[in-house]
Amino acid sequence: MKKYLLLLLYCLLAQMATAQDVIVKINGDELKARIQEITTSDILYLSADTTDTLNYKLAKAEVFMIRFANGTKEVFTENLPPETTAKATIADPTYMYEKGRQDARSYYNGTGALLGSAATVFLAGPVGPIIIGAVKPKAHNNHALPYTSLQDPNYVRGYEKQAHNRKIGKAALGTGLGIGVGVLYVLLSVMGGGQ
Template structure:
C-alpha cells in the first residue's frame, strides 16, 4: 500500500476530527455590557450622572459615576426635577409644596366625598336669619296673602358664595366642595324662608283673631 496515501488519509481524518471538536465546543459566553449611568436633572438645570439606589418621598440616594468616590450621596427630592434611567425610562418628580404652605385638607377625598363634606359643613355652619325674619315680617305685616311673595322670591335666589361660612374658607376653592356647600345652603335658605313665613302667618292669625274678638265684644 502506498505510504503517502495512508498519511493523507490519516491527515484528513485528523482535520475532520478537529473540525468536529471545534463545532461541538460551546461558544464562549459574552459578557453583557455594563449599563450606562442614570441621569438626574436638578431643578436648577444641573445634570448628575450616576446610578439611583433609593428614592423616597423626601430623599434620593445615588451612586455617582466614576471617578467620584464609590459612596452613595443624597439629594432632597424637592431639588430633583427628572430622573432619566439607563434603560430609557423617565420619571418626573412633582414639585414640593412651598415652605409654610398649609396641607390640602381635602387630600385623598374623591369628588363625591368632597361634595358630601361641603353639604355637611353647610348644614353645620351656614346660617341665614335674614331669610327667616324677612319672610316672617312680610307675612305678619302684609298678611299671608301678600307676604307669600317674599319666601317664593327668597327660595328662588341661590345663596351668594360671599355668604358661605365654612370652617376653613380655603375649602371653598375646591369646585366639588363648593357645589355641595351651595346645594345645602340653598336648601337651608328655603327652609328658613318658609319657616319664617309660617311663623309670621301664625302671628298674623293670632292678632287677626284677637281683633275680631275685640270687635265682636264691642258690639255687645
C-alpha cells in the first residue's frame, strides 16, 4: 500500500518538475520556456522544448506577460498601449460575445478547479466541488486578456459564461478523479489489510 502511495506521490512530483513557464508575446505568440532572469531590458530563458543549456534572450519590449509554472503571472504594463489609445469603439455585440467565449477556451484552463475538486471530494465529500463549480470566474482577473476587450460588456459576458462552463466541467472531472483515488485507496487498504 505504501509503495502505491509513494508511486503516486512520485508521479505528482515528476509532473511538477516538468512544469514550464510560458512567455506571451505582444503579437500573441507563446513560447514555452524556463525563465532564468528578467533584466530591465531583456528576458533570459532556456527553451523548454530542448535539453540544451543555451540561454536565449528576448527583448522585454516584445513581451506582454509571463505565466510562471507555479501559476503566478507577470504582466509588463509598460508594453501596453496607453489608456487613451486603448479605448476603442464597442464592436458588434454578437461578435464580441463570441470573441469572449473563444478567448475563454484559449486562456481559461480551470486547473485549479480540477485539482481543488479532486482534493476536496477525497477529503471532505461532494460539498467542496459543488462550491468550487458554483463560483464564476471573472474576466478581469485574467491578465492575459486584451485590455480593450475587457471594456466591452458583451465580451466580458461571453468570456465569463464560457469560463464558468469550463470550470464546471473541470470540477466534475476533478470530482471523478477524487472519487477514483478514494476508491483505489479503500481497495488497496482492504487488500493490504487482508495479508
